[in-house]
Amino acid sequence: MDFRTVMLTVSNLETTYNDIVLALKGISIKIPTGQIITLLGANGAGKTTTINTVSGFRGTINLAIEDGSIEFDGENLNNKEPYEIASRGIMQVPEGRRIFAELTVEENLKIGSYRLPDRNDFRKNKEMVFAYFPILSSRLNQLAGYMSGGEQQMLAIARAMVANPKLMMLDEPSLGLAPLVVKEIFDIIERINRDEGITILLVEQNANLALSIANYAYILENGRIVMEGPGPELRQDKDIREFYLGLSETGGRKSYREIKHYRRRKRWLS
Numbered sequence: 001m002d003f004r005t006v007m008l009t010v011s012n013l014e015t016t017y018n019d020i021v022l023a024l025k026g027i028s029i030k031i032p033t034g035q036i037i038t039l040l041g042a043n044g045a046g047k048t049t050t051i052n053t054v055s056g057f058r059g060t061i062n063l064a065i066e067d068g069s070i071e072f073d074g075e076n077l078n079n080k081e082p083y084e085i086a087s088r089g090i091m092q093v094p095e096g097r098r099i100f101a102e103l104t105v106e107e108n109l110k111i112g113s114y115r116l117p118d119r120n121d122f123r124k125n126k127e128m129v130f131a132y133f134p135i136l137s138s139r140l141n142q143l144a145g146y147m148s149g150g151e152q153q154m155l156a157i158a159r160a161m162v163a164n165p166k167l168m169m170l171d172e173p174s175l176g177l178a179p180l181v182v183k184e185i186f187d188i189i190e191r192i193n194r195d196e197g198i199t200i201l202l203v204e205q206n207a208n209l210a211l212s213i214a215n216y217a218y219i220l221e222n223g224r225i226v227m228e229g230p231g232p233e234l235r236q237d238k239d240i241r242e243f244y245l246g247l248s249e250t251g252g253r254k255s256y257r258e259i260k261h262y263r264r265r266k267r268w269l270s
Contacts (some may be wrong), residue, residue: 013068041220089166101145112159129158209269
């Protein structure tokens with residue numbers, strides 16, 4: 001992993017909800033240009049809080065930065081509004097897709113293109129996303145709410161892509177989807193990164209798939225980074241295989257409570 005061309009740097013970030021609940025406890029992550037970085041962890045670990053903080057979605061959910069910094073291309077984003085952050089090329093694909101169900105596919109894509117200065121770019125980018133998601137081209141005039149979950153997820157990613165993002169943050173793209181659809185979407189995410197050069201921050205609970213495409217991974221536990229390393233290495237790590245993938249050395253499934261390595265690591269952090 002080459003950290004010499006870092007696009008996004010999160011340093012010692014602490015956040016609270018409602019000025020009371022400490023959600024992130026001094027996390028630090030780096031997102032190099034052109035890479036796929038994944039942020040893994042169980043529910044409540046702080047994954048969505050991290051990307052909401054980066055995106056500036058704080059005021060409406062009473063989320064505040066107490067300490068630390070977020071820098072994108074050398075610029076501090078701590079006090080920027082969501083629209084200012086989006087204008088710098090950071091796009092978030094939220095958990096649960098959050099497409100505009102009452103609008104058509106094309107109208108959803110047009111909303112995603114609002115920051116483009118040249119409308120010709122929208123036409124070009126629309127054709128680009130159709131190359132990755134051809135089903136959308138045949139659904140242009142269909143109301144988005146009537147599409148399948150997988151098609152809605154494709155639309156959510158396409159809506160972010162038409163805005164020419166530098167960094168695309170995907171929050172649980174596998175959520176609620178059939179395994180075959182998830183595999184297809186992850187293959188497309190990998191192609192988008194490789195062919196378009198879009199940097200990806202992938203927030204996931206599906207550790208196996210995320211680590212299969214990630215260059216580097218961070219694992220969150222209770223608002224702290226507890227492990228990090230290259231994706232292929234973490235995928236083979238005994239603790240990761242046993243706790244997050246549920247696999248023992250013999251290939252069978254194993255209870256989390258039986259994993260001594262993981263419990264010991266947690267004691268070190270406490």
